[in-house]
Amino acid sequence: MFTEIALAQARPYWEGSFTHPFIKELVAGDLASTAFRYYLLQDRYYLEHFSKIHLLIAQQSSDTQVKALMYQSANNLADGEQMVRHDFFQELQIKPAEIAQTPIAPTAYHYVSHMYRQLVEHTPNVALASLLPCAWLYQAIGQRLATKGSPNQLYQRWIDTYASDEMTESVQTFKQIINHVYADPKTTPAEQQEMVDAFVISSAMEYNFWGMAYELETWPSDAKIQPKSAKPQ
Numbered sequence: 001m002f003t004e005i006a007l008a009q010a011r012p013y014w015e016g017s018f019t020h021p022f023i024k025e026l027v028a029g030d031l032a033s034t035a036f037r038y039y040l041l042q043d044r045y046y047l048e049h050f051s052k053i054h055l056l057i058a059q060q061s062s063d064t065q066v067k068a069l070m071y072q073s074a075n076n077l078a079d080g081e082q083m084v085r086h087d088f089f090q091e092l093q094i095k096p097a098e099i100a101q102t103p104i105a106p107t108a109y110h111y112v113s114h115m116y117r118q119l120v121e122h123t124p125n126v127a128l129a130s131l132l133p134c135a136w137l138y139q140a141i142g143q144r145l146a147t148k149g150s151p152n153q154l155y156q157r158w159i160d161t162y163a164s165d166e167m168t169e170s171v172q173t174f175k176q177i178i179n180h181v182y183a184d185p186k187t188t189p190a191e192q193q194e195m196v197d198a199f200v201i202s203s204a205m206e207y208n209f210w211g212m213a214y215e216l217e218t219w220p221s222d223a224k225i226q227p228k229s230a231k232p233q
């Protein structure tokens, strides 16, 4: 089964996420607000592209279940995840000027590039595999943290987003569909391996994303210019 094989290989990154200082301090309530702000600013870019990649996979896949899942998730993203972000932005007073002035951090750029790359170099099924850690890892984090609870209301709301029954259900559906695609006789052993690799790299990117926010990661300071494509649109 894809989900078991892929998770076994990505395990160190998942464990690293569960115990990352960003997550630990979020639960304790003493995570620096600069780090949380930076996370949200970078995540905005990530979510925008995450949604676009869903539509590209939907258009390019020949599997009706995959197409339906991608269209439906893109819709849900538009009214779910991105709405929640909108609330956080308002509450933290993150204004368009700050968004415009914050360059996309290397890890956010790298993660997004990795997902698009699967469509160019490989197949819609491989790109699909690169999307799964996003929802599945956050659901696993949400479940672990839900019982603990954060004394910081804002951070608790972030945790609640990922500890819901709907979240568990949608992750379950995604896992069933991807396991089905993986086991399909049309999926070659080479493509199966590429799916696992794409999942593991996305898991590494998820792990790096916490560090990116915690350390307020930027491009090397001796760089005289920022890569043009890393600037916010």
Ligand SMILES: Cc1ncc(C[n+]2csc(CCO)c2C)c(N)n1
Pocket: 043, 046, 047, 050, 073, 077, 081, 133, 134, 135, 136, 138, 139, 206, 209
């Ligand atoms: C870097 C990063 N990774 C995962 C998520 C979580 N997430 C993003 S969209 C979505 C809905 C599922 O399709 C979920 C759970 C995030 N916000 N940022």
